[in-house]
Amino acid sequence: MKPIAIIGSGLAGYTVAREFRKLDKTTPLLIVTGDDGGFYSKPMLSNAFAMGKQPQQLKSKTVDQMAAELNANILTGTVVSSINTQAQTIQTKMGDFDYSQLVLALGAQAIRLLIDGNAADQVLFVNNLADYAVFRNKLALAGDKARVTILGAGLIGCEFSDDLASAGHEVILIDPNPLPLAALAPAAISSGLHAALESKGVKLKLGTTATQIAKQGNALQVRLSNDEVFDTDVVLSAVGLRADIRLAQAAQLQTDRGIIIDEHGQTSVPGIFSLGDCAQYKQADGSHSLMPYVAPIMTAARAIAQSLTGKLTSIDMKPAAVQVKTPSYPVALIPPALAVSKSGSWESVCTEGVTTSRYFDENKKMHGFALAPQDAKSRNALIAELSEAQVARPI
Structure with missing residues (x-):
């Protein structure tokens, strides 16, 4: 057989x-x-x-x-x-x-940026366990307070930044967008995450990109598109897959x-x-x-x-929140589908320190949400609200 x-x-x-x-x-x-x-x-x-x-x-x-x-x-x-x-x-x-x-x-596969410099090939990626082992080894060689530069303030970049800062490393987070998590979250949530990461000691360099990585003694020298230059021990790319x-x-x-x-x-x-x-x-x-x-x-x-097994079965994709593992500001969200992401807008409210954002199309139909700091009860209530909206007025 x-x-x-x-x-x-x-x-x-x-x-x-x-x-x-x-x-x-x-x-x-x-x-x-x-x-x-x-x-x-x-x-x-x-x-x-x-x-x-x-x-x-x-x-x-x-x-x-x-x-x-x-x-x-x-x-x-x-x-x-x-x-x-x-x-x-x-x-x-x-x-x-x-x-x-x-x-x-x-x-x-990890997206590889085209960056100039004689140390561009030393940019690391963590897309599997073997990559993680290499990254851990590089950090160990750099010491307990390694200087880590992360390219990309998306979901993975923000998670690594929060985690590495908690472990005592000096983290610099670079992204061309004006706020972290900009591609997924509304500005109200991204702003909260920005403040939380800064309070954790993460240095955010936003609205710019890394253009050159060169050897500088035992360290690496990073040059940004705004001409800022600084030294670091490790560069991790988290610009996406x-x-x-x-x-x-x-x-x-x-x-x-x-x-x-x-x-x-x-x-x-x-x-x-x-x-x-x-x-x-x-x-x-x-x-x-x-x-x-x-x-x-x-x-x-x-x-x-x-x-x-021979029983052709449809994938019944229920709404499920993406939970961003940033303990300093835990986020849960379901971003709107691409088909409606440019035809509506986010509406955000902040109550007792908790920001809740809902995405509505031009007909006021809900297509997504973001919540921070999130908890299971509030997250599940928003999932139920979104599910009800989708069932009530299907696409």
Whole structure:
């Protein structure tokens, strides 16, 4: 019997495998991964420093434990070079492997900025556990109060800034926008986060970008577009991720910014599914959006697992808040979909130190919210309010 093959051993790939095994204990499973196959929580990478977590402490299970739990054949350190959708095979240096159905859980790649200077190649990225280990080692070499420059004040950049500052490091956060988290949150929330990070000791250099990184003795010298120059020990890029669609493109699957999937998680080729950071999910209005968050992965995995058993199941994507792990100013939000993000506006109120923002379209229909400092009760109440608004007046 040909196995169901899963390419990728991150949260997306392993969650599909786990959900499938709840439904089918015997169909062969083949999981192919370029890393060591151990399971860890990727979201914890950006808030592990203050907790003193070493790389191996973040790994909850080894590949052998995962293989036993899933009754699966897991090929580690194996890169898939191509997919033959006609023959239903995947090609690797280890040989060709047949599949009956295929799941692409390819994740995303860190976006690399073009920066001048003879030390531009020393910019670090943290997109997996191996990257995190390199970053930890660089910080250890720099000492207990390392000077860390972070490029990008988006979700990950803000989380790292808060975490590293809590761990005692000197943090400089750079972003071309006038406020942190500007692409996701309304100004009222971003302003609160800005103040909280500053009070934590983070130095924010906004409305500018890094243009050059050069060696300066044992340190690195950063030059900004506003001509400011300063020394630092480590530079971390957190400017975002780009869906890994290379395999899908080569296999002539439909792609855009991600791998296009239908309401069942199926790609343009029947029998091939995708989810996670590499997938572009179908929305209620027929458009497709990247949803690089945990909740969509869990929901999609359950539906795809059902579909792999032959019971084609729609992904029932309920509203779920993105929780920004910035303890100095915890934020929860559901940003409006791209289709409505330019046709409405945010309305914010501040009550007893808590800022609540709602996004309304021109017809006063609610499409998103942001809350800070957030708590479970208030967050869930806003999710319920948003759900009711969407049901009452569907797109």
